Amino acid sequence: MASRVRIRRRRITYAEFWAAVCRAPTRALSRSARPSEGEVAYRYRCVLADFLAQGPVYPCWFVDRRGTRFVSYDDRRARAIRVEELAGLKGLLGGRMASWWGPPAAVLFRVDLVVLHCRGCNRRVIIDGVHRVMRLVSAGKLGAVVRVDELSGARWPVGTPDEDVICACSREVRDGSGRGA
Numbered sequence: 695m696a697s698r699v700r701i702r703r704r705r706i707t708y709a710e711f712w713a714a715v716c717r718a719p720t721r722a723l724s725r726s727a728r729p730s731e732g733e734v735a736y737r738y739r740c741v742l743a744d745f746l747a748q749g750p751v752y753p754c755w756f757v758d759r760r761g762t763r764f765v766s767y768d769d770r771r772a773r774a775i776r777v778e779e780l781a782g783l784k785g786l787l788g789g790r791m792a793s794w795w796g797p798p799a800a801v802l803f804r805v806d807l808v809v810l811h812c813r814g815c816n817r818r819v820i821i822d823g824v825h826r827v828m829r830l831v832s833a834g835k836l837g838a839v840v841r842v843d844e845l846s847g848a849r850w851p852v853g854t855p856d857e858d859v860i861c862a863c864s865r866e867v868r869d870g871s872g873r874g875a
Contacts, residue, residue: 699747703736706843711735714843718808720822722754723767723855725808729847732813736844742805742827743836749816751777753824754856757786764790767859774860777820781831791828802830804839810856811846814863818844819856 708728714737715725745751756772758765761783765772780787807823820827823840830838850857 699740699744701738701740701744701748703738703844706735706737708733708735708845710737711843711845714806715808715822718806718822720808722821724754724810724819724821724857727810727850727854727857728845729812730849730851731847732849733845733847736846737842738844739839739841741836742830742838742840745807745840745842746777746831746836749818751818751820752860753777753780753828754819754821755780755790755824756859757783762786767855772859777827777831781828784832787828787832791825791832802826802835802838804841805830807840807842809842809844810850811844812848812850812857812861812863813846814848815861817860817862819860821856 752774754767755775756765756767756769757763757775757780758769758771759773761773761775763786775783805823805826807827808821809818810821811818827840830836849863850861852858854861
């Protein structure tokens with residue numbers, strides 16, 4: 695259950711959000727996705743612990759049903775995994791992190807993130823900054839500062855990469871179990 699965290703967000707234009715996406719080295723297919731309703735972009739800073747406490751946060755990495763290997767978002771076995779849960783899978787995460795050239799957690803004090811947020815189910819997916827966040831969470835450095843550029847909205851289109859697996863609203867529409875957000 696997410697705790698009530700008060701984070702001061704500054705509303706930004708979509709152009710400012712897109713500029714952050716373009717500056718980031720993200721390769722996430724969802725980087726150009728936009729919600730169908732209520733699109734609002736924000737920029738904010740907080741400590742990592744508060745960012746994670748806002749509600750479920752997921753990397754744009756997916757695992758198979760057993761959580762033993764990484765799979766693509768469009769793999770029928772793809773399962774979303776929360777940041778904290780993935781940090782606990784040391785064997786699986788270790789291989790992915792070993793191939794990353796980035797700085798060790800000991801020297802990470804500030805991380806820039808690009809995030810998509812569904813207001814319908816209050817889930818967030820990190821589309822840039824995943825390696826750095828995973829390194830910090832694995833090292834227990836939840837006091838690190840995160841600078842977040844976030845695109846928020848409701849009713850993300852069915853088939854949106856990453857959101858399609860993470861967003862409960864998209865699953866409800868896709869599976870016919872409800873009308874979504």
